[in-house]
Amino acid sequence: MTSRHHRAAALAVAVPLMLLLAGCSNDDDPEVPVVPTPGGSTGADGTGDPTQAGDPTPSPGSTTGVPEECGDLASAGEVAQILQAPMQGETVRVYNDEFLPDSGRTGRLTCSYGVPEVPPGQSAPPTPPPVPLQISVSGYVDAETAAGRIDPTVDAAQAAGGTVQAQPVAGRDGFLLSDAEDISFVAADDVRTYVITLRHGVVPAAAEPVVLVDLAAHLLGASATPTPTG
Template sequence: MRRLAVLGVAVSAGCAVALTGCAAAKRAPVAAPQIPTIVASTAVTTTVAPADRPLPDDCKLVVPAVDVDGVVGQPLDGQPARILGVPEPTVGRTGKLDCYYGIPEGRTIASAAIVIGLATYADEASAQQRVRDSVDSERQDGAGVADIAVEKMQGKLVTGKTERMVIGSLGRTTYVVRAKNGVFPDDKVGAALAALAVKALTPK
């Protein structure tokens, strides 16, 4: 009886080993998880922001005519024109450039659809004072004046009888963008003039 018991234990142990071996044989190997490769981007995105820059001497360096057309939504008639101003020490002005866009053939610059002007001053205080004086003058002539965002700056939207304008300063530079009434829809004129002001202050 004792031999039979021993043999029974041995047989049982052998079966257990065999079963374990069978189960191991049937189990599929587990694949190692795939780790994604992360490649750092080498692309560098640069943006040019409005700046208190030296006064350009060419309207192409203020706002190219094609960019003005893009904001308007259609090509303007005529060729651009420019007038370089002279310094005015009495008000601290060191330079001035006015750019005229959309001058009908055979007409003077006074008929331009859009005018963009930049001027530089001896210091920031002089530029700010010039903006205040200009806005007060327009208000005295009956124009409406409201605040308007020009990028991260604050300008003034002036509504006159025949034109709208956005005027303001950045450092020692003043800007003014004028458009004849009708060039832009009333509900879009402010944003359009502000967009042109940003373009005028952005180095090319």
């Protein structure tokens, strides 16, 4: 396993707010091996190659109800355009479709954008640097199971002292969750749940909820940009 793969495997625990998202992650799921795969690097301008926006669909051959590639969610170029900030570094992919049958989950794709690259000949640091942006989509056996993951997620964020704000996007009920280090958007859409986590400081504070809503609209296939509530 390369140093890049070691770093990718640690990304699942690198974002503090993601640890609160038990409702979408299900602590009962087994810790099965996953194969992290780098999605590719951006250019010097950090924009990469934009692709056609639209409603994410499962990759060809997928039986999990979720995409298998980060480009099926959002390319680094699309992310940079929505954030109006460069995404220099790598896009790192972790895909998993092995879960206990009674967990209700069928698959999960996690994409980390702007991951600092390790220079050739050097080892990855023991503690991975913060990830600017992470998008996770999970598939479930039915829409009821997917929707049932959202309330526990919101409750966990509130119990941990985070700020919670209702934020519908594209006709789906969603929530903005914020703590000292990150701000996230969570929502369910049919048999899927989405979690978008943005580290504070990537964009100005006032723009954080706006760009999260724009990212959510992109993932959900919305044609118009909703206005954050509150």
